[in-house]
Amino acid sequence: MSPREAIDLAPPVEKAFLVAVDTGDDPGWTAEDSVTELAALAEAMRDRKIELDVQLRRASALRMSHDEEAAAELARRVRARAAEQGDPATELRATLELGQALLRSSLGESFGGAAIEVDLDGAEEAYRRAIELAEQLRDDRSLAAALREIGTIDFARGRAWFSGEVLSGRANELLALLAMGTSIEDLMSIADAGGIMPPKSTWFEPKLRDAMFCHMI
Numbered sequence: 651m652s653p654r655e656a657i658d659l660a661p662p663v664e665k666a667f668l669v670a671v672d673t674g675d676d677p678g679w680t681a682e683d684s685v686t687e688l689a690a691l692a693e694a695m696r697d698r699k700i701e702l703d704v705q706l707r708r709a710s711a712l713r714m715s716h717d718e719e720a721a722a723e724l725a726r727r728v729r730a731r732a733a734e735q736g737d738p739a740t741e742l743r744a745t746l747e748l749g750q751a752l753l754r755s756s757l758g759e760s761f762g763g764a765a766i767e768v769d770l771d772g773a774e775e776a777y778r779r780a781i782e783l784a785e786q787l788r789d790d791r792s793l794a795a796a797l798r799e800i801g802t803i804d805f806a807r808g809r810a811w812f813s814g815e816v817l818s819g820r821a822n823e824l825l826a827l828l829a830m831g832t833s834i835e836d837l838m839s840i841a842d843a844g845g846i847m848p849p850k851s852t853w854f855e856p857k858l859r860d861a862m863f864c865h866m867i
Contacts, residue, residue, distance in 0.1 A: 698731075698735065699737070699740065702728050702731060702732060702737070702740050702744075703740070705724055705727070705728045706725070706728055706740075706743055706744060706747055708724060709721045709722075709724040709725045709728065709744075709747050709751070710747060712724065712751075713747070713750060713751050718751045718752070718754050719751075721747070721751040722748055722751035722752055722772075725744050725745075725747040725748035725751055726744075726748060728740070728744040728747075729741055729744035729745055729748060732744055738783050738786060738787055739787060741783060742780055742783040742784060742787060742789065742792055745776050745777075745779050745780045745783065746776075746777075746780050746792060746795065746796065748772075748776045749773045749776035749777045749780065749796070749799060752768060752769040752772045752773040752776060753768050753769075753770075753773045753799065753802075753803075754767065754768050755768075757795045757798075757799065758795065758798065760799060760802045761802060761805070768806075770803050770806060770807060773799070773803060774800065774803050777796045777799045777800050777803070778796075778800065780792060780795075780796040781793060781796045781797060781800070784796060832847065
C-alpha cells in the first residue's frame with residue numbers, strides 16, 4: 651500500500667485535523683487558512699464535534715487579537731451547544747475560553763485585572779463551572795488552571811474594595827488602627843467573648859516565649 655492510499659483510507663476526522671495543522675509549503679499559507687479549511691471540511695462532513703472545535707479555535711483567535719467581546723459571545727454559543735449535545739470535554743474547553751475572554755487574560759497570566767475593565771462575575775461563573783467539569787472529567791490540569799483564576803478574581807475584588815475605601819476616606823481609620831496595633835486588653839476581651847481577630851492583628855513585640863505553660867502577666 652502506498653503512502654497516498656494510506657492517507658486516502660484515513661478517517662475523515664483525521665483528515666480534517668491534518669489539514670488544520672499542515673501549513674503547507676506555500677509562503678502565503680497561514681494558520682487562518684488552516685482553520686478555514688477545517689471549517690469547510692466540518693461543514694461538508696456535518697461533523698458537529700469538529701465544527702465546535704473550529705469555533706473554539708476562532709474564539710481563541712479573536713481573543714488573541716483583543717476582540718474579547720466577540721470571543722466571549724462565540725465561546726458562549728459553543729458552550730451551550732456542547733452542553734446540549736452532552737459533550738462535557740468540549741463544554742469545559744469552551745468554558746475556559748469564555749473565562750479567559752471575560753478576564754481579558756490567558757490562563758496563568760492574570761494577576762487580577764481592574765474590576766472596571768473586566769467582567770469578574772461572569773468570569774467567576776465560568777471558572778466555577780469549569781471546576782465542576784474538570785472534576786467530573788478528572789482533568790487535573792484544567793482544574794488547577796480554573797482554581798488559580800478563581801484566586802485572581804478574589805484578589806481583584808479585594809483590591810477593588812480597598813481602592814473604594816481609600817477613595818471614600820474610610821481607609822484612614824483602618825490604617826490608623828493597623829499602625830496603632832492591638833492592645834492586650836482588646837485581645838483578651840475578644841478571646842473571652844469567643845471572637846476571632848483579623849489576620850496579622852495579633853502581632854506583638856516583644857513576643858511571648860513559647861512554652862507548655864504560660865504565667866499571667
